[in-house]
Amino acid sequence: MKRRTLGLASAGLASTTIAAPAIAQGGPIEIQFWHGLAQPLGGTLEAIANQFNQSQSRFRIVSSFRGSYPETMVAAIAAFRAGTAPHIVQMFEVGTGTMMAAGRAVKPVHELLAETGVRINFDDYLPAVRGYYSLADGRMMGMPFNSSTAIMFYNKDMFRRAGLNPDAPPSTWAELRAAATRIRAAGIEVPLTTAWPTWTQVEQFSAIHNTPLATLDNGFGGLGAELRVNNALQVRHINTLMEMGREGTFRWGGRDAAGDAIFASGQAAMSFASSGARSRFINEVPGGLANLGAAMLPFYNDVGGAPLNSIIGGAAFWAMNRGPNAQRSVDEYRGVAEFYAFIAQPQVAANWHTTTGFLPVTRTAFEQVRASGFYTQNPGADVPIQQLLRGGGQMTGNTRGIRLGGFVEIRVAMQEEMERALQGQQTAQQAMDNTVTRGNVVLRNFERTNRG
Amino acid sequence: MAAPASFLFKGKFLPLVLLLPQLIITGVFFFWPAFQAVYQSFLREDAFGLSSQFVGFENFTDVLSDPTWLQSFGRTIFFSTAVAGLALSVALFLAVQADKQIRASTTFKTMLIWPYAVAPAVAAVLWLFMFHPNIGLFGRMLNAAGIPWDYKLNGDQAMLLVIIASAWKQVSYNFIFFLAGLQAIPRSVLEAAAIDGAKPMRRFWTVVFPLLSPTAFFLLVVNLTYAFFDTFGVIHSITQGGPGKATETLIYRVYTDGVMNLNLGTSAAQSVILMIMVIALTMVQFRFIERKVHY
Numbered sequence: 001m002k003r004r005t006l007g008l009a010s011a012g013l014a015s016t017t018i019a020a021p022a023i024a025q026g027g028p029i030e031i032q033f034w035h036g037l038a039q040p041l042g043g044t045l046e047a048i049a050n051q052f053n054q055s056q057s058r059f060r061i062v063s064s065f066r067g068s069y070p071e072t073m074v075a076a077i078a079a080f081r082a083g084t085a086p087h088i089v090q091m092f093e094v095g096t097g098t099m100m101a102a103g104r105a106v107k108p109v110h111e112l113l114a115e116t117g118v119r120i121n122f123d124d125y126l127p128a129v130r131g132y133y134s135l136a137d138g139r140m141m142g143m144p145f146n147s148s149t150a151i152m153f154y155n156k157d158m159f160r161r162a163g164l165n166p167d168a169p170p171s172t173w174a175e176l177r178a179a180a181t182r183i184r185a186a187g188i189e190v191p192l193t194t195a196w197p198t199w200t201q202v203e204q205f206s207a208i209h210n211t212p213l214a215t216l217d218n219g220f221g222g223l224g225a226e227l228r229v230n231n232a233l234q235v236r237h238i239n240t241l242m243e244m245g246r247e248g249t250f251r252w253g254g255r256d257a258a259g260d261a262i263f264a265s266g267q268a269a270m271s272f273a274s275s276g277a278r279s280r281f282i283n284e285v286p287g288g289l290a291n292l293g294a295a296m297l298p299f300y301n302d303v304g305g306a307p308l309n310s311i312i313g314g315a316a317f318w319a320m321n322r323g324p325n326a327q328r329s330v331d332e333y334r335g336v337a338e339f340y341a342f343i344a345q346p347q348v349a350a351n352w353h354t355t356t357g358f359l360p361v362t363r364t365a366f367e368q369v370r371a372s373g374f375y376t377q378n379p380g381a382d383v384p385i386q387q388l389l390r391g392g393g394q395m396t397g398n399t400r401g402i403r404l405g406g407f408v409e410i411r412v413a414m415q416e417e418m419e420r421a422l423q424g425q426q427t428a429q430q431a432m433d434n435t436v437t438r439g440n441v442v443l444r445n446f447e448r449t450n451r452g
Numbered sequence: 453m454a455a456p457a458s459f460l461f462k463g464k465f466l467p468l469v470l471l472l473p474q475l476i477i478t479g480v481f482f483f484w485p486a487f488q489a490v491y492q493s494f495l496r497e498d499a500f501g502l503s504s505q506f507v508g509f510e511n512f513t514d515v516l517s518d519p520t521w522l523q524s525f526g527r528t529i530f531f532s533t534a535v536a537g538l539a540l541s542v543a544l545f546l547a548v549q550a551d552k553q554i555r556a557s558t559t560f561k562t563m564l565i566w567p568y569a570v571a572p573a574v575a576a577v578l579w580l581f582m583f584h585p586n587i588g589l590f591g592r593m594l595n596a597a598g599i600p601w602d603y604k605l606n607g608d609q610a611m612l613l614v615i616i617a618s619a620w621k622q623v624s625y626n627f628i629f630f631l632a633g634l635q636a637i638p639r640s641v642l643e644a645a646a647i648d649g650a651k652p653m654r655r656f657w658t659v660v661f662p663l664l665s666p667t668a669f670f671l672l673v674v675n676l677t678y679a680f681f682d683t684f685g686v687i688h689s690i691t692q693g694g695p696g697k698a699t700e701t702l703i704y705r706v707y708t709d710g711v712m713n714l715n716l717g718t719s720a721a722q723s724v725i726l727m728i729m730v731i732a733l734t735m736v737q738f739r740f741i742e743r744k745v746h747y
Contacts, residue, residue, distance in 0.1 A: 081501045425696065
């Protein structure tokens with residue numbers, strides 16, 4: 001008898017169903033928004049979404065943090081396959097090529113605005129930002145938001161200890177090496193490190209030296225692009241880093257954003273990082289704002305035409321369809337479009353720029369911040385913008401940006417090959433040749449699966 | 453005890469109901485995904501699953517002809533052998549010591565078993581905090597002592613660290629089995645050997661070790677399986693497969709290709725290859741253990 005009750009009980013458990021969340025009639029329409037910004041940036045971003053929620057009552061943005069940028073990307077794609085994609089996903093610039101080729105998985109901004117009648121003036125956006133997220137004919141695909149670029153941060157106090165002028169940071173690699181040697185001689189353990197090593201030392205490096213990273217204008221011209229990072233200049237630069245590593249003047253900080261920790265903790269004198277790391281460094285680097293120097297990326301002054309503008313990084317917002325066989329309602333898309341219009345306001349963009357260090361994505365926002373005297377009170381905060389306009393603001397095919405499919409994987413390959421070179425297991429030339437070989441396999445596979 | 457099922461249960465309904473939860477779990481979490489993996493391994497798909505194309509065995513030939521995959525394969529063999537070897541020998545040593553008549557041996561035994569209750573990722577973070585070159589206690593000590601310790605850039609050091617962290621977790625498990633095995637050895641045999649004049653070392657290698665060999669063989673298979681498939685958490689938390697590909701094992705590779713790079717086809721093909729390897733390992737275990745174990 002006892003056995004029977006047990007059996008029935010377990011059968012009863014198995015048949016219990018989870019009640020579907022009831023949809024409140026007449027309540028606000030929920031817009032799921034997944035982002036990849038940890039604190040404190042994530043909090044600032046979610047505060048903007050809350051402001052939008054309070055500004056109207058028809059829609060409610062539900063923000064959720066999904067881990068790092070690559071994790072957010074993977075989560076959104078997996079959710080799409082399962083028919084539960086978020087309405088909006090924050091996608092880092094490396095995923096742009098993948099999103100551009102995603103077909104009906106993505107709702108392009110230009111369609112969204114046309115269908116809902118919401119208007120956003122994209123002519124006001126900085127050309128470097130607009131160009132990165134639009135088709136060749138100028139139609140916007142993604143919604144630019146937290147754009148950044150790579151700059152050099154340095155610790156002024158350490159510069160003083162090494163007898164260097166804290167207000168004259170090195171501008172060329174020759175000057176930087178000389179400075180690093182003096183800093184090392186002053187007993188500072190890590191003269192130079194970098195976050196996002198491939199982004200700062202290969203991608204941005206190629207752009208400011210007007211050297212192609214890949215053919216077909218770094219992939220803007222089509223899916224048939226091939227990597228070109230094994231060029232003489234890039235190999236020379238990897239060699240510089242390897243030599244500095246052996247001399248003890250350069251420390252590999254790890255992949256992705258890992259290098260930020262070494263500079264933030266006050267161990268490194270100089271570091272390349274995203275301009276968006278500014279708020280973290282002001283909070284964490286000993287001495288705070290007064291001790292934090294910002295400078296443009298150094299270049300080789302014997303390369304003709306250098307330096308040109310750097311390219312943008314950071315992330316943009318992409319509206320997604322629900323799944324391969326699931327559609328969204330017009331109202332849901334209207335909510336997305338109105339949120340986009342909300343974040344496009346100069347005031348929102350300006351606040352985001354001044355609190356975080358990310359770029360002011362529109363000209364109006366930039367003018368507004370400049371007029372407020374922010375840059376005179378916060379020296380160095382305008383370095384990323386100046387660097388984006390370096391070379392007269394005339395972008396070439398090598399400085400517009402990068403649009404390669406499977407670029408996440410290519411970056412990993414590049415990081416692995418760089419790590420092996422810095423360990424002394426291969427030469428700089430071999431590292432870059434291997435990157436090209438491995439990267440081209442990825443590009444050809446991507447071309448094949450996204451052709452039709 | 454050996455009564456036929458019909459003695460306990462009349463009819464087939466109740467036994468089926470009782471088995472159902474386990475069958476559902478096996479079906480949902482093993483057979484369904486395994487079937488999906490086999491199916492995916494013959495397809496080439498874009499990341500979003502909007503277009504797919506049947507490519508036959510192309511994913512398999514791609515994987516098997518990829519030099520970096522073959523390197524991962526060799527690395528996995530090395531890694532697994534090292535982890536199993538280290539975990540087994542340390543556990544055996546500790547078990548032999550704990551089996552002696554010593555004071556507070558129960559306390560020692562309990563403490564030695566503890567690490568098994570630590571989740572792999574937690575264990576990894578523990579090791580990370582000890583050996584991180586910049587924030588880890590021992591990492592900083594090594595650097596201060598003039599030993600250039602940086603597992604983020606030195607592949608050999610990274611490998612060493614993941615081997616130690618992985619083996620440390622498995623020592624407890626092996627320890628329990630070895631201890632039980634040691635306690636099952638009849639005292640009379642050891643005493644007879646002692647009376648014949650065999651010294652402790654000789655007694656261990658000629659009497660204890662052979663009697664322990666079925667346990668050791670069972671543990672070897674279990675440890676190899678652990679090192680092959682269960683060390684993902686440790687590697688993911690400490691090195692993410694780097695630097696270079698220095699700590700990328702086959703299971704980590706499946707994750708990188710499938711989850712990070714979104715190449716579902718090649719990732720599924722790798723999973724299928726791994727599945728065949730597990731099946732082979734399990735067969736070896738059943739074949740030999742069932743035959744050789746004599747109690």
